Amino acid sequence: MSSPILKLKDASIYQGDNLVLSNVNVEVSKGDFVYLIGKTGTGKSSFMKTLYGDLPLNQGEGHIVDFDLKTLKEKDIPYLRRKLGVVFQDFKLLIDRTINDNLLFVLKATGWKDKTKMTSRIEEVLNKVGMTSKGFKYPHELSGGEQQRIAIARALLNNPELILADEPTGNLDPQTSIEVMEVLQEINKNGNTILMATHDYALLLKYPSKTLKCDNNAVYEVVQRKSQ
Ligand SMILES: Nc1ncnc2c1ncn2[C@@H]1O[C@H](COP(=O)(O)OP(=O)(O)OP(=O)(O)O)[C@@H](O)[C@H]1O
Numbered sequence: 001m002s003s004p005i006l007k008l009k010d011a012s013i014y015q016g017d018n019l020v021l022s023n024v025n026v027e028v029s030k031g032d033f034v035y036l037i038g039k040t041g042t043g044k045s046s047f048m049k050t051l052y053g054d055l056p057l058n059q060g061e062g063h064i065v066d067f068d069l070k071t072l073k074e075k076d077i078p079y080l081r082r083k084l085g086v087v088f089q090d091f092k093l094l095i096d097r098t099i100n101d102n103l104l105f106v107l108k109a110t111g112w113k114d115k116t117k118m119t120s121r122i123e124e125v126l127n128k129v130g131m132t133s134k135g136f137k138y139p140h141e142l143s144g145g146e147q148q149r150i151a152i153a154r155a156l157l158n159n160p161e162l163i164l165a166d167e168p169t170g171n172l173d174p175q176t177s178i179e180v181m182e183v184l185q186e187i188n189k190n191g192n193t194i195l196m197a198t199h200d201y202a203l204l205l206k207y208p209s210k211t212l213k214c215d216n217n218a219v220y221e222v223v224q225r226k227s228q
Contacts, residue, residue, distance in 0.1 A: 011060030038214030085155025089170035145176035
């Protein structure tokens, strides 16, 4: 069996001096689609932030895509993020440039040089999210669901080993949420590993998968009951 892409062992997650989650034991393997659920304020975002190096891991052990979160240095963070694709609730596209230029910006910032390769990679990722014809648009010319699909395309640019999606449907209406979820499901079927924080239970019911729950300063796996 391959080693997990993410493994936390007896990890505690803090916001400053406040303990948010304690004794976290979590494993995510290649190809998994894992939900992280929990009421507002229970620590989903703090959990995600620890994984992409925005919060330090001071207690317990944490390994993610071959990085040790316990010994992670500031200078390692860009390299960690290159192996992760992070998707946020509010898309975080650069509003002053087109979709193609948003994607080009990321490629250049992560060391790509060859113009032809960059153009074809941009086409590939736009194709994966069904947005090939939208590259020349500005973010404000796209709907929320389309902007989120672009954000997913951006996350895919460097072939991430793990996609971390923090409430990716949080700003979208139910129908658009399903469209974005279909894209994430398709990407997962094609081999990408995804950890998605959400409080949208309708999505969980429609697309059941391994589910972790934050509650009472702890994270535990929810055993899903089969419907009668
Ligand atoms: N920057 C911060 N400084 C101090 N405490 C914080 C900070 N951000 C969050 N917290 C606290 O940490 C706890 C967990 O917050 P977190 O944002 O991780 O929860 P969440 O489950 O993601 O909630 P939501 O669904 O509302 O985003 C809360 O008690 C919150 O008040």
